[in-house]
Amino acid sequence: MLPTPRRPTVTTHWGIYRAAMADGRAIALDPFEGDPDPSPIAQSMLGALDHPCRILRPAVRRSFLERGAAATGAGRGAEPFVEVDWPQALDLVARELDRVRHDFGNSAIFGGSYGWASAGRFHHAQSQIHRFLNTIGGYTRSFSNYSHGAADVIVPHVVGERLGLHVEHTPWRLIAGHAELIVMFGGIGAKNAQVSSGGIVRHGVRAALRACREGGAELVSISPIRDDTAAEAEAEWMAPRPGTDVALMLALAHTLLVEDLCDTGFIERYTIGFERFGAYLVGRTDGVPKTAEWAQEITQVPAEDIRALARRMAAKRTFLMMSWSLQRADHGEQPYWMAIVLAAMLGQIGLPGGGYGFGFGSVNGIGNPIHDFAWPSLPQGDNPVPDFIPVARIADMLLDPGGSFDFNGRRLVYPDIRLVYWAGGNPFHHHQDLNRLLRAWRRPETVIVHESWWNGLARHADIVLPAATQLERNDVACSSRDRMISASHKVAEPAGEARADFAIFAAIAERLGAREAFTEGRDEEAWLRQLYGVARQRTAAKGLDLPDFDTFWREGIALLPEAEHSEPTLAAFRRDPAGNALRTPSGRIEIFSQSIAAFGYDDCPGHPAWIAPKEWLGAxxxxxxxxxxxxxxxxxxxxxxxxxxxxxxxxxxxxxxxxxxxxxxxxxxxxxxxxxxxxxxxxxxxxxxxxxxxxxxxxxxxxxxxxxxxxxxxxxxxxxxxxxxxxxxxxxxxxxxxxxxxxxxxxxxxxxxFDGAAPPVTCFDPPAFAAGRSG
Known part of the structure; x- marks a missing residue:
């Protein structure tokens, strides 16, 4: 058993903390001493361990316990639960998985998770559930995420990979002191940047914005909300109607073109398709020039302000930032495509302080230099089931089994899902139109959930298995953006009968004859030592040293030196566009994409375009x-x-x-x-x-x-x-x-x-339980 150090380290999505202990349990979480701007979210963690809505024992929806899959899903969310013992719960889960995979095939199992349940590399709910399901024959999976799902598809069409979105961000140190003008579409909010998936040592967005200001940059925040950008930016505020950023950017591009302010040399050498886009911009293809006056009618930003901003952008070294939020809207692909085109017209892509970048401030660490190696993670294995859905199409899949849909040039079919297994995440938070989701959620025969508290997901399950929280288990977290590897020490015993996801899946795998394949004969400690050993090998290959595991576990955190070599996004391509051709069909930035045009989508043509949203203030x-x-x-x-x-x-x-x-x-x-x-x-x-x-x-x-x-x-x-x-x-x-x-x-x-007596909030109370306990 791993020892708990005298001053344990707790690593979370919102920061690293040192725990103060008493009688074997944490009584306070103090921010890591090196964090200049710690998040307060950790102060919610200790009280939640014993909250009245903590799930303490396995529970089964009453009619499902009585009739199994013959019970309809109509009672989900309304029926009381019956608490059962672990053996009965595990037998029931194993039986349902066995029934569905043998009667309908593994594609009838949807493995749901949203990945944010833990910052750790081992107790990472998404990795655990996918690894488990792969050991028993696979599952229908989801693609991408709610944060930037549309961007994940469009950016590779334009620049070949997710450059400036997932990888190769221009570092802050090559923006501050180099950029003279930073234009932020969607702003940069400190509240968003207080989190990151792999853990955080230093919250750095406020300091980065101050450095940009001190380096002489002017900052402009384009958002309907002024404080979408942290106060440290001292940003000018331009407030278009929500959802009209593409119209604004088209007008900026029109001004650059008609006033001969765009870099034609860059366009000719590094891009393809500008002629087709330019014809649209000046109105030759649709009879509508995308002038500042045209954009004013749509955005309600004065035409003179639009033209003035375009001239400033052309006269200065300009960096274009765009938050993830802009692509979470109708035609969300268009602002991302248009931002790259606008940066190309300015001709500064690949230069310090110039070009574009997505997600600065959407999470912490974007813009930090990154070492050229990958931290280890729990292997998920191979999934033999080819079926998948874009992550936000859950309700469509459940409501329309066998129905077809378009996605990125392919015509796909929704599988017939009979069992939903969810560990990590809460679709009754992050999915849209929850009334529609309620209707869809009744369709599967079985819903199995791992949860720590009785939130909306747990209340709408058939079988609920109580999961330990990250304070109740040991783990190792790693962050490429924060160049650290950190322990997360267990600082409390699991509440009630809660178990770690790994222990739950191992027990179910044993019932299905797959325990060895799932665990590989390792317990928690052995897996942590294995993952840390891989980390030591990979860092050593880059000339970087990590301490041995026992020293690391005692000290709680190991920081790597800052990566020395870093470049602006697409710098290598700018130096040698032939030798470093992009992975696009043309090898260049695709202002017009023949691939997308060939798909024939009326809601995403072959170049960036203004397509009015279905819902906006002009509708x-x-x-x-x-x-x-x-x-x-x-x-x-x-x-x-x-x-x-x-x-x-x-x-x-x-x-x-x-x-x-x-x-x-x-x-x-x-x-x-x-x-x-x-x-x-x-x-x-x-x-x-x-x-x-x-x-x-x-x-x-x-x-x-x-x-x-x-x-x-x-x-x-x-x-x-x-x-x-x-x-x-x-x-x-x-x-x-x-x-x-x-x-x-x-x-x-x-x-x-709302006049009159408001109904009380009851979501933090436990659900109803049927009398007695089965098993």
Whole structure:
């Protein structure tokens, strides 16, 4: 058994902490001494260990326990649970998996996870569930993520790989002191940058923005929300209507073209297809020149401001940043494509302080130099099942088995899912149109969930297995962006009968004859030593030293020196476009893509284009729903994690999630600061607490995601959600037939004051249990 050091280290998605211990349990989590801007989220973790809604024992939905798969899914979310012992629960799970894979094939199993349940490399729920399912024959998987699913598809078409999105970001040190103008589409918010998937040693976005300012850069934030950008940037604010950034960028490009400000030499040498795009830009193909006046009508940004910004961009070394949020909207591929085209027209791609980059500030660490090796992770094995869906198409898959859909040039078919197995993540937080998801969620015969608390996912399961939290197990975390490897020491015993995911899967695998394949004969400690040993081998191959495992485990963290060699995005391509050709069909930046054009998608043509969103303030539907909802990431938690915790709870108003609204919009509706309001559209309605703020442009409301789903009548579609979950309002549709990402930010609503007694928030109470305990 691994020893717990006197001052244990806890590594989370929001930072590294040193635990103060008493009687064998953590009583405080203090930020790592080297973190200049620690996140407060960790202060929610200790109280959550013993929260009343902690799942303490395995539980089964009553009718499912009585009738198994013969029970319909109609009772999910409404029926009481029956607590059972572990052997009965594990036997039931194994029997259901065996039934489905033998009767319908492994493609009838959907392996759901969203990967953020732990920063550790071993107790990583997504790796654990996928490894387990692969050892028993595979599963239907999902592709990409909600954060940048559309970008994952479009960026490789334009530059060959996910350059400037996942890899080869221009480092901050080659932006600060080099860029004279930084234009941030979607801003750079410190609240988003307080998290990162692999753990964080140093939160650095505020310092990076200060360095840019001190290096002489002017910063412009283009967003309907002023404080989308951290105050350290001292940024100018340009506030277009939500969802109109492409129109704005087209007008910037039009000004560059007609005023002879674009770099024609760069375009000719490094890009392909500008002639086709240019014809569209000046209106030869559709009769509509994309002038600043044209964009003014769409964006409501004055034409002179647009032209002035274009001239500044051409006159200075300019870096274009774009947040992940812009592609989570109708036609979300277009702003990413257009940002690369606009950077190409400026001709500064590959130069210090010039070019483009995506996701700066969307998570911590983007823009940090990265060493040229990969940290190890738990091997997931090979999945023999070819079926997959874009991650945001879950409800489509469940509602339309056998139906066909387009994705990135392919015509695919939704599999017939009979069993959903979920470990890590909460679709009743991150999916859109939750009323539609409720309807879809009734379709599978069996839903199995690993969870620590009775959140929306657990309440809508048939079999619930209590999972240990990261404070209740040992792990090793690694971050390429933060050049560290860190222990995460166990600082509490699992609550009740909770077990680590690994132990749960090992026990089920044993019942299915796959324990050896799943565990490879290793327990937790052996796996941690194995993963750390691989890390030592890979770092040593690069001339970097890590201590032996026992020393590392005692000290808790090992930091690598900062990577010395780093370049701007596409620097090698700029130096030698023939010798370092891109992995596009042309080897160059594809301003026009013949591949995409050949797909024939009416919602994603062969070059960047303005295609009006289905929902925006210029749509006919705005007459009925005149407010544009921005469902941003929360400041007080990661996704819905620790919504029950002290930090998130302190930010609520009368127990509800706060919704920000401009004072003019509030006055027009008789809404005062702190009033309970009803937000609604044709998809659903929720309650929240109004916060009046001039940080938003009029016509925009902001309700962060992450409030636990809490309908007034559990398991029933279309009823009032009483806690403030914006995904009862957002639309469940793909960004386009190309990317099929989520389009949450294209959402119109109306708001009114809620008079009378508001129903109590009950999502943090345990669900109902049937009398007695089986087993």
């Amino acid at each position: 006919p539907e705005a007459e009925r729903y005149p407010l544009h909802l921005i469902s941003s990431q929360p400041a007080t938690k990661l996704h819905s994690q620790y919504d029950l915790g002290a930090v998130a709870q302190a930010a609520k108003i009368k127990g509800r999630e706060p919704v920000r609204i401009h004072p003019d919009d509030a006055a027009a509706r008789g809404i005062g600061d702190g009033d309970i309001v009803r937000i609604f559209n044709g998809r659903g309605a929720c309650l929240a607490a109004a916060v009046l703020s001039a940080e938003l442009r009029p016509g925009v409301v902001q309700l962060a995601t992450g409030a636990w789903f809490d309908p007034v009548e559990p398991g029933v579609e279309g009823v009032l959600e009483k806690h403030g979950n914006p995904n009862v309002l957002t639309a469940d549709r793909g960004t386009s037939r190309l990317g099929q990402g989520c389009a949450a930010h294209s959402c119109l609503v109306e708001m009114e004051r």
